[in-house]
Amino acid sequence: MLRQLLISAGGTWAFAILFHAPRRSWWAGAVTGGVGWLVYCLCVAAGASTVTASLIAVLPLTVLCRVFAIGLRMPITVFLFSGIFPLVPGAAIYYTAYYFIRGNNELFVHKGAEAIKIAVAMALGIAFVLSIPLPRRHRKSE
Amino acid sequence: MNPRQLETPPPAAGEELMNLVMRAGKLLLENGAEVFRVQQTMDIIARSYGGQDVNIYVLTNGLYCSMEGQRTRVAYVPEATTHLGRVAEINDLSRRIAAGKVPLAEAGTRLEEIAALPPTPAWGQVAACAGGSACFAILFGGVWADVGWALLIGVLLQLFLFGAARLRLNKIFTKLVGAGLVAALAVALPCRGMDQVIIGCLMPLTPGIALTMSIRDFINGDYLSGTIRLIDALLIAGSIACGVGLVLVGAGSLLGVVFP
Numbered sequence: 001m002l003r004q005l006l007i008s009a010g011g012t013w014a015f016a017i018l019f020h021a022p023r024r025s026w027w028a029g030a031v032t033g034g035v036g037w038l039v040y041c042l043c044v045a046a047g048a049s050t051v052t053a054s055l056i057a058v059l060p061l062t063v064l065c066r067v068f069a070i071g072l073r074m075p076i077t078v079f080l081f082s083g084i085f086p087l088v089p090g091a092a093i094y095y096t097a098y099y100f101i102r103g104n105n106e107l108f109v110h111k112g113a114e115a116i117k118i119a120v121a122m123a124l125g126i127a128f129v130l131s132i133p134l135p136r137r138h139r140k141s142e
Numbered sequence: 143m144n145p146r147q148l149e150t151p152p153p154a155a156g157e158e159l160m161n162l163v164m165r166a167g168k169l170l171l172e173n174g175a176e177v178f179r180v181q182q183t184m185d186i187i188a189r190s191y192g193g194q195d196v197n198i199y200v201l202t203n204g205l206y207c208s209m210e211g212q213r214t215r216v217a218y219v220p221e222a223t224t225h226l227g228r229v230a231e232i233n234d235l236s237r238r239i240a241a242g243k244v245p246l247a248e249a250g251t252r253l254e255e256i257a258a259l260p261p262t263p264a265w266g267q268v269a270a271c272a273g274g275s276a277c278f279a280i281l282f283g284g285v286w287a288d289v290g291w292a293l294l295i296g297v298l299l300q301l302f303l304f305g306a307a308r309l310r311l312n313k314i315f316t317k318l319v320g321a322g323l324v325a326a327l328a329v330a331l332p333c334r335g336m337d338q339v340i341i342g343c344l345m346p347l348t349p350g351i352a353l354t355m356s357i358r359d360f361i362n363g364d365y366l367s368g369t370i371r372l373i374d375a376l377l378i379a380g381s382i383a384c385g386v387g388l389v390l391v392g393a394g395s396l397l398g399v400v401f402p
Contacts (some may be wrong), residue, residue: 007277011345014274018346019174020261021226037281075233077175078226081351090350091282091341093375097383115353123357 004041008086009034016082025078028068032083036061040087051117054087058125061087066129080126087122089115156193158246160212163188165253167198167205168217170232174224177202177359177367183236190239191246202359202370221313231256264304271303271346272296279342284335295327295343303346314381317347321385329393340386347382349375 012033043053092115099108275296352375359368
């Protein structure tokens with residue numbers, strides 16, 4: 001589990017660099033990515049589906065992004081883009097297209113539905129956490 | 143002087159303000175900020191300098207802005223890359239503008255400084271692409287013996303992407319050839335878990351973020367922007383799959399290897 005945490009944090013770190021995030025935000029992005037993936041793994045291990053696990057994992061992840069956004073005085077996008085990278089259905093959407101062109105319709109529909117459901121679950125989770133109002137003195141800093 | 147105390151600005155200043163607002167919006171959009179953030183930031187800047195009757199409409203690939211006493215302006219932003227450093231700096235600037243700490247003339251100069259912010263050095267990007275590919279190959283269930291191969295493919299992929307950017311290759315074509323390159327290398331190199339290496343190394347190309355952000359646009363009520371991003375994500379996924387599919391089918395018929 002610890003190894004999974006470190007690897008996903010490392011992957012997130014790499015994508016923070018590829019997205020040209022400010023240098024002093026790299027570690028924060030890595031932490032959010034690692035935490036998100038850890039919660040996802042725990043949910044899957046507890047028997048949740050990938051969609052439910054994505055929804056649950058994105059909640060603490062986005063909370064952490066907001067904390068970093070206020071603490072480091074940067075827009076939340078900086079942490080969110082790299083932090084959600086391990087969870088976004090990049091592989092699922094690729095497999096969808098792959099089975100589509102290979103003519104495997106059953107797996108195409110299966111993977112396609114999964115990709116869309118994960119994306120919707122994550123977007124809902126993000127929107128939910130972002131719509132919780134903040135105390136007035138913090139409001140400007142996001 | 144506090145800019146917030148200004149009444150309708152004089153025409154010359156109005157034009158300068160319009161230029162500033164458009165420049166800020168275009169920069170944000172070009173560097174991967176979300177549609178609602180672009181809209182919000184432009185609005186804050188315009189109102190902080192006393193712009194009257196400000197209307198702003200932002201799409202994924204363009205923006206419109208009108209202001210009293212000014213002609214309406216349109217900007218077309220066909221290509222967007224992600225440079226979060228610039229987004230963060232513009233956000234910081236707009237916050238200081240809203241606090242009334244930045245004179246109008248200075249804001250324009252500062253924006254040009256932000257536009258000139260360099261990307262991460264090339265070697266850093268190559269290292270990041272390699273490291274990211276290897277990490278995701280492992281996360282997707284790959285074996286440790288393949289880490290070296292994933293690193294190597296990641297390096298070559300990023301070098302290819304630099305070359306494609308220099309030649310100004312079409313985005314769809316770049317992704318197709320890049321994915322083909324990844325698949326060809328994974329077939330040619332003695333990887334143990336070929337599938338995991340391929341999917342790990344494809345992560346820098348896959349449109350997972352675009353798909354998730356498209357749904358976020360829908361939830362925010364930006365249906366048109368969400369649709370544009372969704373189609374973008376589907377096209378990119380299709381081109382990646384074509385690249386990989388062509389190589390695997392080719393390798394299958396040439397080498398007699400059977401793939402899923």
